[in-house]
Amino acid sequence: MKESKSLIHPSAIIDPSAVLAAGVSVGPWTIIGPGVEIGENSTIASHVVIKGPCKMGRNNQIFQFCSIGEDCQDKKYNGERTYLHIGDDNVFRESCTIHRGTVQDKSLTQIGNRNLFMVNVHVAHDCVIGDDVIMANNCAAAGHVKISDRAILGGFTAVHQFCHIGTSVMCAAGTVIFKDIPAFVMSAGNPAKPHGINAEGLRRNGFTPESIAQIKRAYKIIYRQQLSSEVAIDKVADMVVDTPQLEPLLLSLQLSTRGIIR
Secondary structure, eight states, X not given: OBOTTOEEOTTOEEOTTOEEOTTOEEOTTOEEOTTXXXXXXXEEOTTOEEOSSEEXXXXXXXXXTOEEEEOOOOTTOOSOOOEEEEOSSOEEOTTOEEEOOOTTTTSEEEEOSSOEEOTXXXXXXXXXXXXXXXXXXXXXXXXXXXXXXXXXXXXXXXXOTTOEEOTTOEEOTTOEEOSBBOTTEEEETTTTEEEEEOHHHHHHTTOOHHHHHHHHHHHHHHHTSOOOHHHHHHHHHHHHTTOGGGHHHHHHXXXXXXXXXX
């Protein structure tokens, strides 16, 4: 264990093979197992359990009672060596549970940078979380879920396995998601239904009024003109030529495997 310039509480239990970079602090009664790497200036509160193989970047904050890198809940899991990779500047609030991957997928659960996981969030095996995502209290993502950059999931949102959530999506509290949500779309309900585009989120992320107007136009093509999916995708693809900001929306349509919310 490397703990140069780190603050480790004497009651913490840290495996000798764990690698803690400079500036890492570990609170009382926390357990860090073998195969764990924690980057510079990360803060691990009390009563946290981190299990490897798990590699974590710098400046992450893990609050009390989190379980990070535990074996997954998939009944096919049979003790294989699987992984969890976490980027930089993430916040895991109290009682989050983040599980490693399975060999049936890529053996990897992956979390990007600057994400906020509020109280009691669950990220299951083989999930891929992008950057700047917010998952509010009691959100749950089942196995193999992909959540793209800047998505916001309101409290108690539940995401079915293998669903994809596009960039800058916003889900209302209590949304239950059984199909993919295209980029930029707002959703609510059980099951999730589309409710326009996330215009305010787009403005905050630097989209021009002209680009937002084109995204609204594309939304109407997808949801208001009663077109087949193939025809709608072709029409949006034609728009991308003049409005490249539409490309994430087009890709989320083209790559959907479960179909999109309607």
